[in-house]
Amino acid sequence: MQNILTVKSLTKKFEDFTAVKGISFDVKTGSIFAFLGPNGAGKSTTIKMLTTVLKPTSGEIWINGFNALKEQDNARASFGIVFQDHSLDEELTAYENMVYHSVIYKVPRKERENRIRQALEIVGLWDRRKDFVKKYSGGMKRRLEIARALVHYPKILFLDEPTVGLDPQTRKSIWTHIKNLNEERGMTIFLTTHYMDEAEEVADEIAIIDHGKIIESGTLEKIKTNNETESLEEAFLKLTGRDIRDENGSAGSKTRFMRGKGRRGRI
Numbered sequence: 695m696q697n698i699l700t701v702k703s704l705t706k707k708f709e710d711f712t713a714v715k716g717i718s719f720d721v722k723t724g725s726i727f728a729f730l731g732p733n734g735a736g737k738s739t740t741i742k743m744l745t746t747v748l749k750p751t752s753g754e755i756w757i758n759g760f761n762a763l764k765e766q767d768n769a770r771a772s773f774g775i776v777f778q779d780h781s782l783d784e785e786l787t788a789y790e791n792m793v794y795h796s797v798i799y800k801v802p803r804k805e806r807e808n809r810i811r812q813a814l815e816i817v818g819l820w821d822r823r824k825d826f827v828k829k830y831s832g833g834m835k836r837r838l839e840i841a842r843a844l845v846h847y848p849k850i851l852f853l854d855e856p857t858v859g860l861d862p863q864t865r866k867s868i869w870t871h872i873k874n875l876n877e878e879r880g881m882t883i884f885l886t887t888h889y890m891d892e893a894e895e896v897a898d899e900i901a902i903i904d905h906g907k908i909i910e911s912g913t914l915e916k917i918k919t920n921n922e923t924e925s926l927e928e929a930f931l932k933l934t935g936r937d938i939r940d941e942n943g944s945a946g947s948k949t950r951f952m953r954g955k956g957r958r959g960r961i
């Protein structure tokens with residue numbers, strides 16, 4: 695199987711602090727890859743580098759055969775992104791949001807309508823296309839963001855915490871849409887999540903990052919065997935000494951209090 699994404703010795707320094715320390719990994723074409731780590735481990739910094747938002751200090755990123763640092767336009771055309779924070783225009787309808795994004799991504803005018811329809815149908819929002827986004831529920835907004843990320847036919851979709859802040863039923867529905875995209879359309883999915891059960895259920899391969907280094911990677915079975923645990927959550931705890939979940943207990947929002955200060959061991 696070919697790799698749609700290859701990362702070699704990727705490093706990011708913020709002045710004298712190294713947030714990502716020479717990580718390397720491959721993502722197979724057509725797979726679902728989960729990138730996990732405690733708060734402050736380096737996930738967002740890595741995703742920002744992979745999606746060309748942040749320039750690495752050193753290392754290589756290859757996306758769909760393109761060097762993401764030297765062939766940025768081709769690399770960008772190869773992926774879609776759904777970030778944690780909503781970036782929809784609430785004063786526009788869903789359809790208008792889609793058009794706006796299609797223009798930015800230079801989708802040919804003649805193909806625009808057809809592609810928008812396809813993308814909205816995938817997430818079950820075609821019938822609601824004329825509604826203003828401000829009337830949408832949290833789950834519908836997330837589905838719209840996923841549809842928007844599909845309109846330029848990306849080969850790989852980056853999802854940063856796609857279900858954060860959503861109730862369990864809505865989370866389930868989002869995963870159904872994501873799994874359909876992967877299984878029926880062969881789209882590669884790269885995701886981060888704080889919900890271990892979700893990663894366990896959907897991911898073909900998993901990488902765990904802590905303190906800027908990948909400390910474990912492979913299939914769920916391999917990770918459980920390596921760590922002699924029954925679940926991913928137990929393996930994660932054993933490896934990082936930390937719980938990935940919100941420790942304030944408020945579903946969805948993430949604690950920041952452990953961020954980056956070497957608090958390994960405190961649970």
Ligand SMILES: Nc1ncnc2c1ncn2[C@@H]1O[C@H](COP(=O)(O)OP(=O)(O)OP(=O)(O)O)[C@@H](O)[C@H]1O
Nearest residue numbers: 708713731732733734735736737738739740953954
């Ligand atoms: N612009 C920046 N300047 C300085 N330090 C930064 C910057 N961005 C991130 N960091 C630091 O780099 C480390 C990794 O941060 P990052 O946001 O990548 O972690 P994360 O794994 O995504 O965490 P979370 O799950 O909390 O979002 C943290 O210690 C963070 O404080």
